[in-house]
Amino acid sequence: MKVSSEILSLVPYKTGKPISEAQREYGLKSVVKLASNENPLGPSPKAIEAVEKALKNQNLYPDPSCYELVHLISQKWSISSKKVAIGNGSNEIIDLLIRIFCEPGEAILTSKAAFVAYQVCAQAARVQRFFTPLKLDFTLDLEAMAQFLVESPDKGRVRIVFIPNPNNPTGSYVGREAVRQFLEKVKDLPDLLIVFDEAYNEFVRAKDYSSAQDFMTQFPNVLVIRTFSKAYGLAGFRLGVLLAPDFVVDLFNRVRNPFNVNDLAQVAARAALSDDDFLKRTQEVTWLGLDQIYQGLNDLGLKYVPSQGNFVLFDTQRDVVQVNEALLKRGVILRPVMNYGFQTHMRMSVGTHEENQKALQALLEVLKEVKPK
Numbered sequence: 001m002k003v004s005s006e007i008l009s010l011v012p013y014k015t016g017k018p019i020s021e022a023q024r025e026y027g028l029k030s031v032v033k034l035a036s037n038e039n040p041l042g043p044s045p046k047a048i049e050a051v052e053k054a055l056k057n058q059n060l061y062p063d064p065s066c067y068e069l070v071h072l073i074s075q076k077w078s079i080s081s082k083k084v085a086i087g088n089g090s091n092e093i094i095d096l097l098i099r100i101f102c103e104p105g106e107a108i109l110t111s112k113a114a115f116v117a118y119q120v121c122a123q124a125a126r127v128q129r130f131f132t133p134l135k136l137d138f139t140l141d142l143e144a145m146a147q148f149l150v151e152s153p154d155k156g157r158v159r160i161v162f163i164p165n166p167n168n169p170t171g172s173y174v175g176r177e178a179v180r181q182f183l184e185k186v187k188d189l190p191d192l193l194i195v196f197d198e199a200y201n202e203f204v205r206a207k208d209y210s211s212a213q214d215f216m217t218q219f220p221n222v223l224v225i226r227t228f229s230k231a232y233g234l235a236g237f238r239l240g241v242l243l244a245p246d247f248v249v250d251l252f253n254r255v256r257n258p259f260n261v262n263d264l265a266q267v268a269a270r271a272a273l274s275d276d277d278f279l280k281r282t283q284e285v286t287w288l289g290l291d292q293i294y295q296g297l298n299d300l301g302l303k304y305v306p307s308q309g310n311f312v313l314f315d316t317q318r319d320v321v322q323v324n325e326a327l328l329k330r331g332v333i334l335r336p337v338m339n340y341g342f343q344t345h346m347r348m349s350v351g352t353h354e355e356n357q358k359a360l361q362a363l364l365e366v367l368k369e370v371k372p373k
């Protein structure tokens with residue numbers, strides 16, 4: 001069977017190790033998993049209650065248009081319902097945007113060490129990937145991106161730019177003014193969409209950050225992706241949101257599978273969106289947890305990147321394969337990020353106070369066991 005070389009050389013997206021797998025492999029009873037930037041508080045209690053009630057309706061197909069959820073988002077996030085589409089996680093949205101707007105041989109542009117799904121989805125669609133370098137402080141370089149789009153010999157092939165803001169795995173962000181200047185520079189380029197992936201939007205504390213949604217009216221090529229997997233605690237349900245110009249929403253709804261978002265996910269998302277207390281509690285736990293992790297890493301003498309997400313990238317200064325193995329033996333799953341080009345760094349998601357404590361304690365022991373590089 002003939003298979004495209006792009007498909008044969010595809011490296012699948014590496015997810016965090018499931019707890020059950022670590023238990024099986026290492027014979028562990030209790031495991032702390034801080035590897036996938038999930039919400040340590042679980043789903044919103046209102047979402048759980050609503051889902052339990054909706055179970056008895058699951059003989060029926062879900063609403064293919066997600067009508068109620070779309071209208072609730074429109075109201076809560078102050079945007080026309082014509083500019084809202086729902087995906088099976090933001091991952092599906094990334095995948096479909098590439099399939100809709102890029103022909104094989106055309107390209108996406110993103111940054112090195114940007115969230116890896118853009119490049120995986122592009123490669124699967126035989127779409128070229130271009131990357132600008134990361135700045136020394138681990139932030140995305142929007143000036144380099146604009147320069148690529150205006151000056152590079154390949155500029156005409158780029159159909160979509162992906163800007164994760166904040167970025168995973170670095171936790172870094174780009175501020176409002178840098179975004180505005182970038183959009184000014186590229187606003188007249190034809191057939192180009194600028195996608196801001198704001199999966200971690202709700203965790204941002206930086207005062208000079210704003211959602212790119214604020215730029216959608218002024219710059220009609222701006223799209224925003226949001227998710228219910230992080231702050232809303234619904235990763236298992238799979239629900240992402242696309243905010244985009246009407247014509248993009250229209251095309252997206254033509255191409256997606258009719259029942260891409262199941263009923264329980266819709267029910268859970270509607271309830272979670274109305275649970276302001278849960279969101280507030282999630283933010284508090286995340287921000288306290290980040291400060292706890294910073295303090296722990298400072299005590300261990302490890303450098304980290306200040307984060308606007310619910311995770312921290314830090315430098316173990318050691319061979320990360322060995323560090324990871326030693327942590328797993330102690331029942332702690334963090335995320336090595338070699339696939340992002342970092343040989344000694346790991347990413348730790350914020351857990352509960354106790355989980356963070358356990359992970360930091362394990363790290364203390366492991367640093368004594370594994371020699372620095």
Ligand SMILES: Cc1ncc(COP(=O)(O)O)c(C=O)c1O
Pocket residue numbers: 036037088089090091092115164166167168197199200226227228229235238239240
């Ligand atoms: C930047 C970024 N975008 C998107 C996603 C995917 O989220 P979802 O669960 O909505 O597919 C993640 C998940 O880790 C992420 O880090």
